[in-house]
Amino acid sequence: TPRNALRLNVMPEIEKSYPSAAEAICRCAKTIGIESALLDRLTDQFLDTHLQRGAYGQRLVFSDFPEEAILRRALKRLLGQSAAAARIDAVANLCRARRGRTDIGGTRYALRTPNALYFLDRNRAPVEPALLNLCGATELPAFCRIYAECGEFEIDRTDPLREVLDADALSDTIVRTRRDGDRFHPLGAPGDMLLSDFFTNRGVDLPVRDVTPLIASGSRVF
Numbered sequence: 001t002p003r004n005a006l007r008l009n010v011m012p013e014i015e016k017s018y019p020s021a022a023e024a025i026c027r028c029a030k031t032i033g034i035e036s037a038l039l040d041r042l043t044d045q046f047l048d049t050h051l052q053r054g055a056y057g058q059r060l061v062f063s064d065f066p067e068e069a070i071l072r073r074a075l076k077r078l079l080g081q082s083a084a085a086a087r088i089d090a091v092a093n094l095c096r097a098r099r100g101r102t103d104i105g106g107t108r109y110a111l112r113t114p115n116a117l118y119f120l121d122r123n124r125a126p127v128e129p130a131l132l133n134l135c136g137a138t139e140l141p142a143f144c145r146i147y148a149e150c151g152e153f154e155i156d157r158t159d160p161l162r163e164v165l166d167a168d169a170l171s172d173t174i175v176r177t178r179r180d181g182d183r184f185h186p187l188g189a190p191g192d193m194l195l196s197d198f199f200t201n202r203g204v205d206l207p208v209r210d211v212t213p214l215i216a217s218g219s220r221v222f
Helices: 002-017 022-052 070-079 084-095 196-200
Strands: 051-054 057-060 100-105 109-113 117-121 135-141 144-148 175-176 215-216
Touching: 002 022, 022 051, 057 070, 084 100, 084 117, 084 196, 109 135, 135 215
Parallel strands: none
Antiparallel strands: 051 057, 057 117, 100 109, 109 117, 135 144, 175 215
8 A cells, every 4th residue: 555655665765864754754743733723723713704605605705815724724615625726726816806706616606706705506596486475474495585564664774674665566566586677766766776776886796686585566676
């Protein structure tokens, strides 16, 4: 075996010139193991605070470029322990850019935006729309669940996940994701605008736009 070949043939030749080589190698291996355990813990902390999951898949969000050793270990976990060094290099280089993309195997690819590094699947199943239930839950499986109830409510502008709408205007509305030509009237705006323009003005990344649930009727987004 290669291990026996090293022990019986290579190490004796090395120790002719460096008598303490085996002992030094053992000390080095022990040091590497201790340092590797520390890097693993730091990588755990990095992923706990910077890795986000959503309907889009996964993304790393960081304002400052992380330590190279931590980043590469994090990428290896996200890409798979068998990921080639060249692929990890490509994604690490992508992190240094503001925009770009690179394949990461199969149907998956990494996308860099000014806000984050996304890990996406180009074959992600489309989200099927569902008729809005005005008195109960509307669910898009494995995507989102929206609860609605009828009554008289005060508008609470502090909670972005609550909205008060005119029930009469919501007949035959559906819950879906964005489509070309979608328009809506932002609160406080003088008139309608394209939803795509609204997303652009807010700096919303394309992967997030694609999985933002909308309540709509035709091309009219409520």
